[in-house]
Amino acid sequence: MKNKIRISVLFGIIALLLIASCGKKGTDQPAITIDKQNGIITFPAEVNGKYLLTPTRHGVVFKGGKNGDKSIFIGLTDHKSFYDALVAIGAKAGNNMTMENKETTNVQGDLLDVTVTWKGAPKSYTLDEVINDSNKKPIVMHFGGNIERAMSLNTGCLFCLDSCPVGIVSNSSYTFGAVEKRKEVAFTGNKDILPADKTVVTFTVKLKK
Amino acid sequence: MGNEYFKSFFAGFIAGNILAMILNQWIYLEMRVNVNLVIPLSAISGIAVYHFSRIKFKLKIIFALELIFGLLVCLLYNFSIESYSIIPASILREGFLLTSLSLGEVNVIILLIFVIANFVLLKNLKWPSHTLPGNIDNTMIE
Numbered sequence: 042m043k044n045k046i047r048i049s050v051l052f053g054i055i056a057l058l059l060i061a062s063c064g065k066k067g068t069d070q071p072a073i074t075i076d077k078q079n080g081i082i083t084f085p086a087e088v089n090g091k092y093l094l095t096p097t098r099h100g101v102v103f104k105g106g107k108n109g110d111k112s113i114f115i116g117l118t119d120h121k122s123f124y125d126a127l128v129a130i131g132a133k134a135g136n137n138m139t140m141e142n143k144e145t146t147n148v149q150g151d152l153l154d155v156t157v158t159w160k161g162a163p164k165s166y167t168l169d170e171v172i173n174d175s176n177k178k179p180i181v182m183h184f185g186g187n188i189e190r191a192m193s194l195n196t197g198c199l200f201c202l203d204s205c206p207v208g209i210v211s212n213s214s215y216t217f218g219a220v221e222k223r224k225e226v227a228f229t230g231n232k233d234i235l236p237a238d239k240t241v242v243t244f245t246v247k248l249k250k
Numbered sequence: 251m252g253n254e255y256f257k258s259f260f261a262g263f264i265a266g267n268i269l270a271m272i273l274n275q276w277i278y279l280e281m282r283v284n285v286n287l288v289i290p291l292s293a294i295s296g297i298a299v300y301h302f303s304r305i306k307f308k309l310k311i312i313f314a315l316e317l318i319f320g321l322l323v324c325l326l327y328n329f330s331i332e333s334y335s336i337i338p339a340s341i342l343r344e345g346f347l348l349t350s351l352s353l354g355e356v357n358v359i360i361l362l363i364f365v366i367a368n369f370v371l372l373k374n375l376k377w378p379s380h381t382l383p384g385n386i387d388n389t390m391i392e
Contacts, residue, residue: 094332
């Protein structure tokens with residue numbers, strides 16, 4: 042009888058925590074803002090604490106995408122809106138990546154300046170500062186495009202950390218397979234700079250001129 | 251009887267955590283599927299093993315699993331102290347699809363599970379008579 046009470050108490054506490062979590066609100070920030078005049082996009086994302094220690098090839102992935110929990114940042118804007126916003130500020134997509142050439146080709150397309158900041162951050166940080174590359178190579182983000190594949194596969198990928206045939210924007214410093222297959226590099230979030238898990242950060246993407 | 255189900259569930263739960271942590275090292279797989287689903291599956295399997303075969307999980311096996319779990323967190327993540335606050339919570343969050351909870355909140359759940367489970371297990375442990383005052387006839391059976 043006593044055991045039953047203890048077990049009931051345990052599951053009761055867990056149930057209460059789950060119910061409490063369901064009532065949580067997201068950010069009040071709009072999903073995406075576009076400043077066409079200055080060629081700037083901003084969107085919110087959440088820090089995923091897991092990838093401050095575990096390596097990944099995903100930089101930012103939309104929460105509702107298939108890879109929504111596999112990235113350093115969980116994007117709160119979807120891949121279609123992000124693609125449309127980049128087109129709206131005049132960015133040209135590379136569209137040079139295919140499923141056949143992905144392991145031998147580096148992503149092309151307009152270069153983008155990406156910075157991240159959050160409430161209480163002393164400044165805006167570059168991706169090189171908030172993401173650790175085990176080889177210390179700079180992260181060079183290009184507007185890859187790939188909207189058809191992105192929509193059909195619904196991975197939700199906004200920023201990939203190697204050249205990707207599905208992600209909207211990806212890093213030209215590595216070809217596809219560098220993280221998972223060839224183990225050339227490991228990417229993790231910078232735990233010395235980034236705020237705690239679930240903190241909402243704001244990404245600013247600017248077309249490099 | 252209820253206690254045996256609880257022990258089986260807890261043993262399966264810890265074994266699932268160990269398995270999930272090992273599977274998380276396989277980046278190719280981890281990037282494609284939710285490998286942490288092995289935690290609830292293993293916990294349910296633990297109950298199923300007892301229900302269908304009546305095989306009992308001995309306490310020393312459960313404590314050994316807990317020790318292996320604790321050591322693995324340390325060994326697989328470069329002996330970093332932060333790994334204890336991040337890794338178990340992140341795999342449990344994915345395994346039980348608790349994506350709306352922060353790692354801090356999941357850590358509270360983990361702490362509660364471990365404290366209550368160990369309390370229940372230790373309460374049922376029968377201590378050898380020489381460690382108890384008086385002439386209590388008792389034996390360490392598990």
